[in-house]
Amino acid sequence: MRGWFVAGAALAALAIGVRGAGADEPGPGGLRPIAPRTGAEVYQVYCQVCHMAGGEGAAGAGAFPALARNARLATSAYPIYMIARGKGAMPSFEELSDEQLAELVSYLRTHFGNAYPEPVTAAEVHALRESLKP
Amino acid sequence: MNEGGGPLTRRRLMQAVGLIGGTAALYNMMTVFGHAAETRFDGPPNLSGARKGTRVMVLGAGLAGMLAAYELRKAGYEVKILEYQKRAGGRAWSLYGGDRFTEMGGATQEVRFAKGNYLNPGPWRIPHHHRTLLHYCKAFGVALEPFIQLNHNTYIHSTEAFGGAPQRYRALAADFNGNIAELLGKAMNQQALDAPLTAEDLDRLKEALRSWGLLDADMRYRSGPRASRARGWALPPGGGVDGAPKPSEVLPFDEVLKSGIWGSLAFFMNHEFQTTMFQPVGGMQKIGDAFARQVEGLVIHEAKVTRLMQDAGGVTATYTDLATGTEKTHRADFCVCTIPLSVLSQIETNLSEKKTAAIQAVPYNASVKIGLEMRRRFWEQDYEIFGGHSFTNQEIGLISYPNSGFFSDGPAVLLGAFANGAAGYRLGGLSPEARIEAALAQGEVFHPDSYRKEFLSGASVAWSRAPWVLGCCARWNEDTRREHYQTLVALEDRIVLAGEHASYVGCWMEGALLSSLDAITRLHKRALEA
Numbered sequence: 001m002r003g004w005f006v007a008g009a010a011l012a013a014l015a016i017g018v019r020g021a022g023a024d025e026p027g028p029g030g031l032r033p034i035a036p037r038t039g040a041e042v043y044q045v046y047c048q049v050c051h052m053a054g055g056e057g058a059a060g061a062g063a064f065p066a067l068a069r070n071a072r073l074a075t076s077a078y079p080i081y082m083i084a085r086g087k088g089a090m091p092s093f094e095e096l097s098d099e100q101l102a103e104l105v106s107y108l109r110t111h112f113g114n115a116y117p118e119p120v121t122a123a124e125v126h127a128l129r130e131s132l133k134p
Numbered sequence: 135m136n137e138g139g140g141p142l143t144r145r146r147l148m149q150a151v152g153l154i155g156g157t158a159a160l161y162n163m164m165t166v167f168g169h170a171a172e173t174r175f176d177g178p179p180n181l182s183g184a185r186k187g188t189r190v191m192v193l194g195a196g197l198a199g200m201l202a203a204y205e206l207r208k209a210g211y212e213v214k215i216l217e218y219q220k221r222a223g224g225r226a227w228s229l230y231g232g233d234r235f236t237e238m239g240g241a242t243q244e245v246r247f248a249k250g251n252y253l254n255p256g257p258w259r260i261p262h263h264h265r266t267l268l269h270y271c272k273a274f275g276v277a278l279e280p281f282i283q284l285n286h287n288t289y290i291h292s293t294e295a296f297g298g299a300p301q302r303y304r305a306l307a308a309d310f311n312g313n314i315a316e317l318l319g320k321a322m323n324q325q326a327l328d329a330p331l332t333a334e335d336l337d338r339l340k341e342a343l344r345s346w347g348l349l350d351a352d353m354r355y356r357s358g359p360r361a362s363r364a365r366g367w368a369l370p371p372g373g374g375v376d377g378a379p380k381p382s383e384v385l386p387f388d389e390v391l392k393s394g395i396w397g398s399l400a401f402f403m404n405h406e407f408q409t410t411m412f413q414p415v416g417g418m419q420k421i422g423d424a425f426a427r428q429v430e431g432l433v434i435h436e437a438k439v440t441r442l443m444q445d446a447g448g449v450t451a452t453y454t455d456l457a458t459g460t461e462k463t464h465r466a467d468f469c470v471c472t473i474p475l476s477v478l479s480q481i482e483t484n485l486s487e488k489k490t491a492a493i494q495a496v497p498y499n500a501s502v503k504i505g506l507e508m509r510r511r512f513w514e515q516d517y518e519i520f521g522g523h524s525f526t527n528q529e530i531g532l533i534s535y536p537n538s539g540f541f542s543d544g545p546a547v548l549l550g551a552f553a554n555g556a557a558g559y560r561l562g563g564l565s566p567e568a569r570i571e572a573a574l575a576q577g578e579v580f581h582p583d584s585y586r587k588e589f590l591s592g593a594s595v596a597w598s599r600a601p602w603v604l605g606c607c608a609r610w611n612e613d614t615r616r617e618h619y620q621t622l623v624a625l626e627d628r629i630v631l632a633g634e635h636a637s638y639v640g641c642w643m644e645g646a647l648l649s650s651l652d653a654i655t656r657l658h659k660r661a662l663e664a
Contacts, residue, residue, distance in 0.1 A: 028394070028400065031527055031528075035561060044563060049559045050238075050599075058238035058599070060604060061604065062477040062604050066369045088497075089479065
């Protein structure tokens with residue numbers, strides 16, 4: 001875990017200065033950047049809080065959909081779109097780089113009982129993100 | 135700062151202040167000029183003339199829903215509340231010893247805190263200007279006590295400064311201000327600041343810098359008694375023959391900047407985080423309980439709403455009775471829906487397409503709070519810290535010390551983490567046991583000799599996994615506000631939405647209450663027209 005942190009306090013500090021210190025932001029001194037690289041690492045940091053460690057999702061008053069054995073992952077554009085745009089309570093993960101998002105989607109498509117081995121490239125992610133811009 | 139090379143006007147000075155102190159410093163300057171206002175509350179609503187027998191269903195027994203029910207019943211309406219949980223109070227909640235909490239995914243925590251100790255997983259502090267909440271706390275008999283928001287004796291920690299050694303807030307604050315004052319003083323001497331500030335203005339500014347920044351006669355910020363009176367002494371003043379104090383050494387300015395102290399200075403200037411702040415005696419749950427007493431008998435618990443439909447004659451909610459697993463319906467003339475958007479966006483309704491799009495448009499925060507019970511109050515006994523927060527740039531964000539029971543023996547509960555953003559996602563994704571370990575590993579930087587040694591037990595809430603809300607609170611931005619906010623709050627025939635998500639005081643209890651009062655006032659008007 002420690003390896004995922006990169007020295008970048010100045011950058012983080014800048015980001016906080018622009019947004020101000022609201023109730024829902026990291027501590028007023030900013031957060032040491034968390035920089036997961038592999039698809040598994042990105043999943044553990046950003047996704048498993050809702051979709052759970054095994055990708056099985058969960059249910060309460062509402063539900064988090066399962067990513068395990070999810071036929072929608074057959075089309076790579078679908079998960080890229082969902083992660084880039086968000087849906088309902090799920091935010092858009094703009095802080096993820098094209099590379100991180102590509103690693104993540106490639107990981108999802110080859111784990112949790114999904115078998116779509118064709119890897120997703122950062123260029124594909126970039127192109128789809130560009131097409132979403134107003 | 136003076137990029138244009140033109141004369142330094144007041145406006146430019148304010149821009150400079152904004153650059154140095156961050157947006158909150160600028161905001162603070164604006165309040166000086168009277169541009170910032172308090173939240174709005176004109177007293178309880180006047181809902182006179184309600185037609186006898188008109189039925190209102192309220193969805194959700196959080197503060198917004200219970201206030202709506204309380205005021206509407208008082209006005210003469212027949213009210214019922216449908217609530218998913220066994221308890222009322224919504225996010226106004228505390229975890230006490232003996233409580234059991236199962237999060238989404240199935241992980242269950244048994245809270246083992248000593249009697250009287252608690253964790254406030256959600257709201258935990260009340261600004262003195264949140265007048266609606268303060269009004270109803272008084273009306274409903276909730277005892278409040280001070281919440282120690284700003285404590286100069288707490289720590290600031292950054293992995294990027296001072297080799298990772300925490301520094302006292304008061305020292306960093308004094309050193310930051312002193313260096314800024316010295317720099318501005320130098321700029322003045324170089325005539326970088328000239329007309330249209332008059333010579334008198336510049337004299338005043340110089341005196342202000344000397345006084346505020348603790349500068350010496352030569353406008354320098356130096357180690358010595360003057361700085362030590364703010365930042366603390368190496369040897370504090372005493373009595374008798376050895377009473378003379380020894381001044382402390384100021385810290386290197388480059389390290390002070392790296393510490394991010396200016397972020398904390400700006401944080402405390404934020405209107406919502408200014409002293410005086412309050413908390414309920416005995417935990418935030420006391421507010422939930424007090425509201426619940428006012429609507430006793432009106433709440434149908436364990437009702438999971440699955441469908442919400444309105445027609446020309448009324449509103450029908452379909453819900454699963456979680457106690458029996460049976461499907462039921464509830465019918466009323468009108469509906470106040472306080473279900474969080476994270477959940478409402480998954481419920482079938484026949485609301486308009488525009489309204490549905492607004493409900494779908496707002497993501498939720500993923501905050502995590504972790505409570506750590508310690509065998510003794512070592513932060514008071516060994517560090518002279520009484521309440522307040524020590525901040526860090528690690529995932530936990532801060533640790534916060536209890537605001538009551540000072541000097542008492544026995545165990546006390548620290549807030550061991552208030553994680554947001556990426557840190558909230560990551561800590562929330564851990565098992566409850568792993569969250570506690572992360573909180574200990576990161577928090578011990580402040581109190582290395584006692585943190586693990588005195589630790590007894592912990593409890594955590596990852597809001598994304600709270601089964602009844604699926605997130606902490608609504609996260610609007612300027613774009614979504616512009617596109618969807620008015621649609622979201624508009625009364626749509628017989629249904630009106632309320633809650634913190636339907637306010638501009640988002641993530642605060644005050645927002646939930648102001649939204650509720652506004653919603654029922656409009657609903658009442660609609661009911662009279664029916």
